[in-house]
Amino acid sequence: MQAVRNSLPRHVTSMYKNINRNFAANTLAFHFLPGGALSNLEKLLEVFCTKYGPIIRLEGSFGAPTLIFVLDAEASAQILRGENWIPYRPGFASLEHYRKTIIPNNSDQTTGLLTEHGEPWKKFRSAVNPIMLHTKTIKLYSKILNEVADDMIARMRYKRNSKNEIEGKFDVEMNLWSLESIGVVALGGRLNCLDPNLPEDSPARKLIQTVHDIFILSNELDFKPSFWRYFATPTYKKAMKSYAEQTRISEYFINKARTEYKSKQTNDDEKGILEKLLEIDERVAVIMASDMLLAGVDTAANTMLGILYLLAKNPEKQEKLREEVTSHSGSKAYLKACIKESLRMMPVVAGNLRQTTKEYNILGYTIPKDMLVTFGHQYLSLIDQHYPKSKEFIPERWLVDKTDPLYYGNAHPFAYSPFGFGVRSCIGRRIAELEIETFLAKVIENFKVEWNGPPVKTKIAAINYVIGPYHYVFKDV
Numbered sequence: 016m017q018a019v020r021n022s023l024p025r026h027v028t029s030m031y032k033n034i035n036r037n038f039a040a041n042t043l044a045f046h047f048l049p050g051g052a053l054s055n056l057e058k059l060l061e062v063f064c065t066k067y068g069p070i071i072r073l074e075g076s077f078g079a080p081t082l083i084f085v086l087d088a089e090a091s092a093q094i095l096r097g098e099n100w101i102p103y104r105p106g107f108a109s110l111e112h113y114r115k116t117i118i119p120n121n122s123d124q125t126t127g128l129l130t131e132h133g134e135p136w137k138k139f140r141s142a143v144n145p146i147m148l149h150t151k152t153i154k155l156y157s158k159i160l161n162e163v164a165d166d167m168i169a170r171m172r173y174k175r176n177s178k179n180e181i182e183g184k185f186d187v188e189m190n191l192w193s194l195e196s197i198g199v200v201a202l203g204g205r206l207n208c209l210d211p212n213l214p215e216d217s218p219a220r221k222l223i224q225t226v227h228d229i230f231i232l233s234n235e236l237d238f239k240p241s242f243w244r245y246f247a248t249p250t251y252k253k254a255m256k257s258y259a260e261q262t263r264i265s266e267y268f269i270n271k272a273r274t275e276y277k278s279k280q281t282n283d284d285e286k287g288i289l290e291k292l293l294e295i296d297e298r299v300a301v302i303m304a305s306d307m308l309l310a311g312v313d314t315a316a317n318t319m320l321g322i323l324y325l326l327a328k329n330p331e332k333q334e335k336l337r338e339e340v341t342s343h344s345g346s347k348a349y350l351k352a353c354i355k356e357s358l359r360m361m362p363v364v365a366g367n368l369r370q371t372t373k374e375y376n377i378l379g380y381t382i383p384k385d386m387l388v389t390f391g392h393q394y395l396s397l398i399d400q401h402y403p404k405s406k407e408f409i410p411e412r413w414l415v416d417k418t419d420p421l422y423y424g425n426a427h428p429f430a431y432s433p434f435g436f437g438v439r440s441c442i443g444r445r446i447a448e449l450e451i452e453t454f455l456a457k458v459i460e461n462f463k464v465e466w467n468g469p470p471v472k473t474k475i476a477a478i479n480y481v482i483g484p485y486h487y488v489f490k491d492v
């Protein structure tokens with residue numbers, strides 16, 4: 016059996032090298048491709064797949080690892096299932112370095128879901144799963160997430176100009192909403208990110224700034240070429256400071272929440288995620304809170320940016336959603352379908368990643384042990400073979416029955432994977448869905464969303480970002 020093909024024409028090999036120079040260990044970093052737009056990546060993968068087949072090897076260079084692209088749903092299924100005992104997903108290298116080497120006496124301590132692998136990851140995940148994935152506990156946040164959504168709607172009205180556009184950077188606005196939302200879960204209370212009069216020196220404002228800095232800095236260190244592994248670069252120093260600051264402020268909020276919990280008697284049914292995590296171990300609570308703040312802000316914010324864009328471009332679908340939302344029937348079927356469809360077309364994570372723990376022989380290729388493999392689910396969910404009329408926003412495909420050619424169940428189940436797969440899939444999925452459902456329903460109830468400009472641009476850094484200029488228009492319903 017031949018090892019994964021790498022007998023490529025010279026120009027393609029050199030293009031690969033360019034790619035790999037910018038490729039870091041945990042995800043795709045294709046923003047440097049000409050134009051930096053996501054469509055380029057899709058086109059590139061389409062060309063690769065047609066020319067070289069569904070399994071492609073990108074040779075590593077300049078310290079970046081070699082990467083295998085899997086662009087076949089069944090092959091993805093075989094590897095992801097084969098790796099589902101203790102999945103190894105490398106990444107967040109600078110954060111891992113901070114948690115394992117910079118924090119004193121921490122080398123033998125668990126550091127959390129984003130930075131652990133193997134048995135330590137499994138132990139941590141087993142401890143937090145029953146709390147983080149408990150439907151009843153998640154539902155406790157409905158009321159407060161409604162309040163956050165109401166406040167965000169008020170903020171949007173306040174920020175709107177005479178043309179019904181939001182002044183300033185709309186992505187930052189969405190980040191404030193998502194940080195406020197995940198803050199109530201991770202830190203047990205409101206951060207007041209949405210308050211225009213929040214004092215400059217408040218811990219909340221510092222946390223907002225620190226989380227923002229971390230997104231920028233970790234992207235620089237983890238996904239772009241950098242010498243921080245050899246010496247302390249200025250970006251490295253800033254990142255270490257930000258990681259420390261985030262831990263310090265998280266501890267501050269958690270201690271505050273702990274004091275409040277102590278003064279009131281709550282029965283088990285009313286205890287939220289933070290309260291329950293604190294009962295396991297304060298360390299676990301602080302780490303989990305930090306990871307929620309890191310993993311839960313840009314992801315939810317960019318998902319919202321994508322959904323609002325797709326609904327703006329499909330006014331009749333938006334109207335249908337508005338009918339459901341304003342009927343107050345309690346049904347969320349179309350709302351959920353719109354979110355699923357949006358995550359199919361504009362998923363925030365383009366490709367899941369695993370490091371193989373054994374050799375695989377698939378489709379005539381050998382994928383050795385210890386290879387980084389990325390599964391191109393965004394590519395797969397945008398081809399007609401899996402989703403007919405794949406480039407069209409059709410939420411109905413998630414609702415129709417088997418007899419309809421659009422029925423989503425006709426697609427291979429591994430063609431769609433916005434929250435990852437198996438035991439290592441997104442632990443914040445239910446929280447994210449509740450946040451997004453709550454806020455999206457309010458937006459559609461209050462505003463007719465339009466897009467007044469050329470097609471939206473996206474870029475891939477650690478995740479898919481919807482980038483400006485933002486041409487959203489929010490007219491009163």
Ligand code: HEM
Pocket residue numbers: 104128129140197306307308310311312314315318363364367368432433434435436437438439440441442443444446447
């Ligand atoms: C729409 C929003 C979100 C999307 C699309 C998303 C997507 C993902 C994906 C694809 C993964 C990798 C899964 C895998 O490797 O199989 C992941 C992991 C993770 N996500 Fe999310 N996520 C979202 C929101 C959130 C939120 C709100 C939180 C906060 C609780 C969160 C916390 C995490 C954590 C901690 C992990 C690592 C899990 C582990 O390794 O065990 N995510 N997410």
